[in-house]
Amino acid sequence: MSELVIACLSQKGGVGKSTLARLIARTYASAEWSVKIADFNTKQLTSVDWVGLRMKLGLEPVIHAEPYVSPKNFKRENFDLIVADGKPDSDDSSLAIARVSQLVIIPTGLSTDDLKPQILFANELVQKGVPRDRIMIVLNKVTESEASVQEVRQILRSTGYEIAKNDLTAKTGYQKAQDAGRSVAETTFTTLNERADGLASEIVTRMNELSEKAA
Numbered sequence: 001m002s003e004l005v006i007a008c009l010s011q012k013g014g015v016g017k018s019t020l021a022r023l024i025a026r027t028y029a030s031a032e033w034s035v036k037i038a039d040f041n042t043k044q045l046t047s048v049d050w051v052g053l054r055m056k057l058g059l060e061p062v063i064h065a066e067p068y069v070s071p072k073n074f075k076r077e078n079f080d081l082i083v084a085d086g087k088p089d090s091d092d093s094s095l096a097i098a099r100v101s102q103l104v105i106i107p108t109g110l111s112t113d114d115l116k117p118q119i120l121f122a123n124e125l126v127q128k129g130v131p132r133d134r135i136m137i138v139l140n141k142v143t144e145s146e147a148s149v150q151e152v153r154q155i156l157r158s159t160g161y162e163i164a165k166n167d168l169t170a171k172t173g174y175q176k177a178q179d180a181g182r183s184v185a186e187t188t189f190t191t192l193n194e195r196a197d198g199l200a201s202e203i204v205t206r207m208n209e210l211s212e213k214a215a
Ligand SMILES: Nc1ncnc2c1ncn2[C@@H]1O[C@H](COP(=O)(O)OP(=O)(O)OP(=O)(O)O)[C@@H](O)[C@H]1O
Pocket: 012, 013, 014, 015, 016, 017, 018, 019, 020, 041, 046, 086, 087, 088, 140, 141, 142, 168, 169, 170, 171, 172, 174, 175, 176, 178, 179
């Protein structure tokens, strides 16, 4: 049985679930873990296709992916880590996934249109029994305006959720890398890779803290 599950979930579409799921998968796979992305976006299967492209190009480290409609079958898996890449809505499948995850990553952009539904989504998970400390909010597609980033961080802090200190800027390099089967830590730009690696390390650290707490 797979021991660990990290989920990237959200109410909104297009906020970066798949982007973060791939980054997390690549980070653990680089440390020799066997990792599978469970792709719940069964209409588009973006992460399954991404892994397919990765394999075709022979990119290392190897990451696995498969379509999923329910986390029930996670029990049958034999991977060190499953990264669940969620569907763009807060239906029962998202809740079921959150319940079996040690860490739930909720990505958001800076706009109120992104923030509001994502905070409501986190609240809904907590109301339905997901421990609050298992949730981590990550800012993605931030702009260069430091003031607007700080403003959003302040709003988020008032919610009491864990907010990643590292974030990802909106960059064509991140999008192009993913179109070419690479994660946001494997772009052609060192600065972009370092930024993504910083976020990935923070997620790993949080995961370790939560695992120690649970032990
Ligand atoms: N930081 C970024 N900079 C530039 N492009 C990005 C960034 N993050 C994500 N993207 C691009 O934005 C699009 C949506 O991102 P992604 O697929 O990760 O979101 P999602 O939440 O999984 O979407 P969906 O709800 O459709 O599954 C993708 O084309 C992705 O390459």
